[in-house]
Amino acid sequence: MKGTFIYLLLFSLIVIAVSEMIGFQSIAIGPLSINLLPLLFAILITMVFAFSIFRKGILKKVYSKSNVSFSGTYLIIIMLPLMARYGADVAPQIREILSIGWIFIVQEFGNLGTVLLGLPAALLLGLRREAIGATLGIGREGELAYISEKYTLNSDEGRGVLSLYIIGTLFGAIFFSILPPVLLHFGFSVESLAISAGVGSGSMMTAASSSLVASHPDKESLILAYASASQLLTSFIGTFTMVFLAAPLQRFMYRTLTRKEAK
Incomplete structure (x- = not known):
């Protein structure tokens, strides 16, 4: 599990960095504005790479069963x-x-x-x-x-x-x-x-x-x-x-x- 956890940690840091680079985005629709937070982009990125077409090689280790179980268990601490x-x-x-x-x-x-x-x-x-x-x-x-x-x-x-x-x-x-x-x-x-x-x-x-x-x-x-x-x-x-x-x-x-x- 230790090896796959390192992949999970590195992948998480990369996703965070990319999401923060995208930053807070606001889309104007008439008098209204839709605010898109970096958190939203982070979720979208991790969901897209979870598809089986991408889940190969290193990403397969990132989305291993042990990592998914670990993330679900300790999410509340984060x-x-x-x-x-x-x-x-x-x-x-x-x-x-x-x-x-x-x-x-x-x-x-x-x-x-x-x-x-x-x-x-x-x-x-x-x-x-x-x-x-x-x-x-x-x-x-x-x-x-x-x-x-x-x-x-x-x-x-x-x-x-x-x-x-x-x-x-x-x-x-x-x-x-x-x-x-x-x-x-x-x-x-x-x-x-x-x-x-x-x-x-x-x-x-x-x-x-x-x-x-x-x-x-x-x-x-x-x-x-x-x-x-x-x-x-x-x-x-x-x-x-x-x-x-x-x-x-x-x-x-x-x-x-x-x-x-x-x-």
């Missing part, structure tokens, strides 16, 4: 520096954030929407155990950790949450780049949109807050602070919401809905 960055953005605006703290807490109930709306839709599409991983949340670090600990990432539930994680990274950031300018056009305040940006995904939060900053550069520090605080609370309080509310609700709905189908 996210820890990102959490530290959120704290650095929150600290300068802590007083203003505390003054409206209850709003941040109320938004956590929105985490139940993935179960209430997503689970029935997933079952209608033909998913079964995969739906448990795919609809517990938006498939970010918290759900990834919970599903991997409870079911492992090699299970049907694990494949569900991993699939959602990749799809969310690819399309979630694009969607969150487009949505804030649209909602601003319909009269939503920039502060409310900044708070709603923290849904538990670093890439989605960054995409949304970047779009808001582009529209209101004079409020950059406030937007980043609100978005980061919301992201931190979603990662922290959202974990308890997931474990004590979303997971039991999901199990009840899954048993009820699958029992009806069996009849």
Whole structure:
């Protein structure tokens, strides 16, 4: 495994370097702008080279079974520096954030929407155990950790949450780049949109807050602070919401809905 891990490390560094060279790209479509982050390019590059047509020679060693298993197991550890960055953005605006703290807490109930709306839709599409991983949340670090600990990432539930994680990274950031300018056009305040940006995904939060900053550069520090605080609370309080509310609700709905189908 040691030899193939070195190939994985070198390949990862090359992908990071290429993605950073491409950098932050913004595509204007009429009055809207789509922000493409380096993270998006990194995901696309690694997905393209994972196709069997490219997976030969050194790349075959990069995408070895042991490397894939290692990456899935320790993915959550890589996210820890990102959490530290959120704290650095929150600290300068802590007083203003505390003054409206209850709003941040109320938004956590929105985490139940993935179960209430997503689970029935997933079952209608033909998913079964995969739906448990795919609809517990938006498939970010918290759900990834919970599903991997409870079911492992090699299970049907694990494949569900991993699939959602990749799809969310690819399309979630694009969607969150487009949505804030649209909602601003319909009269939503920039502060409310900044708070709603923290849904538990670093890439989605960054995409949304970047779009808001582009529209209101004079409020950059406030937007980043609100978005980061919301992201931190979603990662922290959202974990308890997931474990004590979303997971039991999901199990009840899954048993009820699958029992009806069996009849």
